[in-house]
Amino acid sequence: MLLRLPTSVSEAQECLAAGAVPIGGATLVWATWQRDGFPELAVSLRELPPANVIGREAVGAAVVLHRIDDRVPDVLRLAAATVGTGAVRRTATVGGNLVGSTLRCLLPAALVLDARATVLDADGVHETDLAEVVAKRPALLSLQWRAPIASAYRKLPAEAGGAPPLVVASALHAGDGAGSRLLVAVRDGYDVVSGATTGDTGTEQALHALRGTALGDLPDAAWEVVAPQVTGLLEGRGNQDSPRLPG
Known part of the structure; x- marks a missing residue:
């Protein structure tokens, strides 16, 4: 297998046009390649500057998980800190987790x-949503967002080799002149569902509104985690994402 390490977007684009297979930290694909055979040509973005950004409102796909610290919102920092072991986090990348993993922590x-x-x-660089990233598994360069007011994250314990642990994430965002916006996402098994509502109507009303979204089909065990997390976030006990200097 020939591994290309492009240092510019144009060079990376040429690799993809030549049929190179994108890899992240190769923590997920290596065993498969050993079993089924290695591709002739692979490409890693670890030397590509746009894929290595990390800051308050962006993270590159080539950033390894152990580098994700308090420069990013708490919800992303806490999520990265719970992936695998320390050894895995020193190798696994943001892009590999989102595009190459079935768990997508x-x-x-x-x-x-x-x-x-x-x-x-x-064909070049373009911006898209997360739905396309999950469905089409493109070569991811980076993620961008607007920094939230506050955010929270919890992953429940799970037995090794068993079902994937329940994950609940939430964030409160400033509105564009129309109040705040609350977003909640839950991984239940291998499925991830999400919902949104206003964050200005009070906790009870917000939870009621969230039950009217795709989150409403979650089992009671999931709501036992969602409800207190939303309560803490809206009542000021969640993680406060205060601005910090970019790294």
């Missing part, structure tokens, strides 16, 4: 940040 956090994705294909 970072997806609930990205959804409540209302993140947009910058992706690269043989």
